[in-house]
Amino acid sequence: MTAMSDLTASQRLQAFANPARFMALSDRLLPACAVVTCLLLAAGLYLSLFVSPADYQQGETVRIMYIHVPSAWLAMFGYMVMAGASAVALVFRHPLADIAAKSAAPIGAAFTFLALVTGSLWGRPMWGTWWVWDARLTSMLILFFLYLGYMALWATIEEPVRAGRAAAVLALVGSINVPIIHYSVVWWNTLHQPASVFRIDGPAIASSMLMPLGVMALGFTLFFVTLLLVRMRAEIFRRRVRVLRLARTER
Amino acid sequence: MMRAFHMLVARDTRLAIRVGGGAGMAVFFFLTVVSIVPLGIGPNLKLLASIAPGMLWVALLLSALLTLDRLFQADYEDGSLDLLMTGALPLEFVAAAKAFSHWLTTGLPLVVAAPLLGLLLNLDTEDFGPLVLAMLVGTPALSFLGGIGAALTVSIRRGGLLASLLVIPFYIPVLIFGVGAAGGGGVSAVPGAGGQSLLLLGAVSLVSLVLGPVASAAALRANLR
Numbered sequence: 001m002t003a004m005s006d007l008t009a010s011q012r013l014q015a016f017a018n019p020a021r022f023m024a025l026s027d028r029l030l031p032a033c034a035v036v037t038c039l040l041l042a043a044g045l046y047l048s049l050f051v052s053p054a055d056y057q058q059g060e061t062v063r064i065m066y067i068h069v070p071s072a073w074l075a076m077f078g079y080m081v082m083a084g085a086s087a088v089a090l091v092f093r094h095p096l097a098d099i100a101a102k103s104a105a106p107i108g109a110a111f112t113f114l115a116l117v118t119g120s121l122w123g124r125p126m127w128g129t130w131w132v133w134d135a136r137l138t139s140m141l142i143l144f145f146l147y148l149g150y151m152a153l154w155a156t157i158e159e160p161v162r163a164g165r166a167a168a169v170l171a172l173v174g175s176i177n178v179p180i181i182h183y184s185v186v187w188w189n190t191l192h193q194p195a196s197v198f199r200i201d202g203p204a205i206a207s208s209m210l211m212p213l214g215v216m217a218l219g220f221t222l223f224f225v226t227l228l229l230v231r232m233r234a235e236i237f238r239r240r241v242r243v244l245r246l247a248r249t250e251r
Numbered sequence: 252m253m254r255a256f257h258m259l260v261a262r263d264t265r266l267a268i269r270v271g272g273g274a275g276m277a278v279f280f281f282l283t284v285v286s287i288v289p290l291g292i293g294p295n296l297k298l299l300a301s302i303a304p305g306m307l308w309v310a311l312l313l314s315a316l317l318t319l320d321r322l323f324q325a326d327y328e329d330g331s332l333d334l335l336m337t338g339a340l341p342l343e344f345v346a347a348a349k350a351f352s353h354w355l356t357t358g359l360p361l362v363v364a365a366p367l368l369g370l371l372l373n374l375d376t377e378d379f380g381p382l383v384l385a386m387l388v389g390t391p392a393l394s395f396l397g398g399i400g401a402a403l404t405v406s407i408r409r410g411g412l413l414a415s416l417l418v419i420p421f422y423i424p425v426l427i428f429g430v431g432a433a434g435g436g437g438v439s440a441v442p443g444a445g446g447q448s449l450l451l452l453g454a455v456s457l458v459s460l461v462l463g464p465v466a467s468a469a470a471l472r473a474n475l476r
Contacts, residue, residue, distance in 0.1 A: 090469075142420050142423060145416075145419070145420045146420050148416070149413075149416050149417040149420065152413055152416060152417075153403060153404075153413065153417065156404075156407050156410075156413055157406065157407060157474075161476075162406070162473060162474060162476060165469075165470075165472075165473030165474075165476075166403050166470055166473045166474060168473075169399075169403065169466055169469045169470045169473060170399075170403055170417060170470075172466070173399055173421070173462065173466045174420075174421075176462060177420070177421050177424075180424050180455065180458070181420065181421075181423050181424055183424075184423060184424035184427045184428060184451075184455075185423070185427065187427065187428075187431075187448075187451070188427040188431070
């Protein structure tokens, strides 16, 4: 292996395009990622469930936030990963980017779903209803639909390369549209709902709550990375199996 | 190049008008959706009048979605899409021409039909102007954004349903600003919001005019390698 410093940036990018090298690298990275994720999540859960104080207005329900907020972050982070990987796949024809985009989608969708469910669970005692057509809820729901559409497109087109290109176009169009959709929903919401939903966001989050939130966010992000690596490896194996199967039927 | 563009628009428009199941079908669907709304909600005229702009927009959206698979599917199946791809006209322009003729044969008839259907929903007569204006501004976005969905699913048999699923999230801004500009949804509480909605709707339409053909062309290339 040549020294990495001798290569140009694009050559370095190409070096990681080799799936075999990715497999070797991810094989070494994965256990470390998993262990750190577990430690961080355990610490974060302990901090948020036992150490942090209950909110004086929201009571114990505030603890849902330690799950809800990182989930919502990762829902958006997942889409960014997906769109970024799609752009790389479309422009540089980087084979791993294709796989990364495909693998990120279900994880992002799961976090979006988690954010919606935890938000709903929090909303029941706080707002008195499971669902409100609040701007954030609505745009999260639409984000969920975008994820589902992306996954449906991958599932329906059989040939991986063709499906990858089409899905990448969809992800990029979506990434342009997400801000427009979000803004339009905010606009719609201010027209329809005159401040019926009161927001309890104090002047600033107390540090006793910020600390567990930070740990949880970090843990969730690493959890995302771990899952992404696992899914990417599975996808590479799946494609190998597919190629082998095709080769066998041709024989 | 402009000549080729015009030729393509004329060809697609003629095809859509002469071949059955085209524009007339979308308008008919529009009519049926609007007429089942009172059956579901009840004949309360006051309630119907208040939901009329929103219902008309939703029904318009559904009718536009229904016709999306006509956009590229037939040309894909008989091979003329391959010819168009190898032709001198850039694929972006092909996509734009097809979306434009889709608007001429679907969007425009639906807009013309909308005030008549507004009568069925007891829409206030002074709201007709804003509604038609908003629909005129908004419907091109439906065709051009819908083109993306149609192009993405062109190689899938019976891709119409999937195309609808993919496209509906992109239609949401059109729906929101469209209803706002048409005077629905308690806009009277915010003075001047209708005009702002109309401007924003125009902006969405203009963006889709650029985004639609570029993305559709990329999707077609991905599907027709």
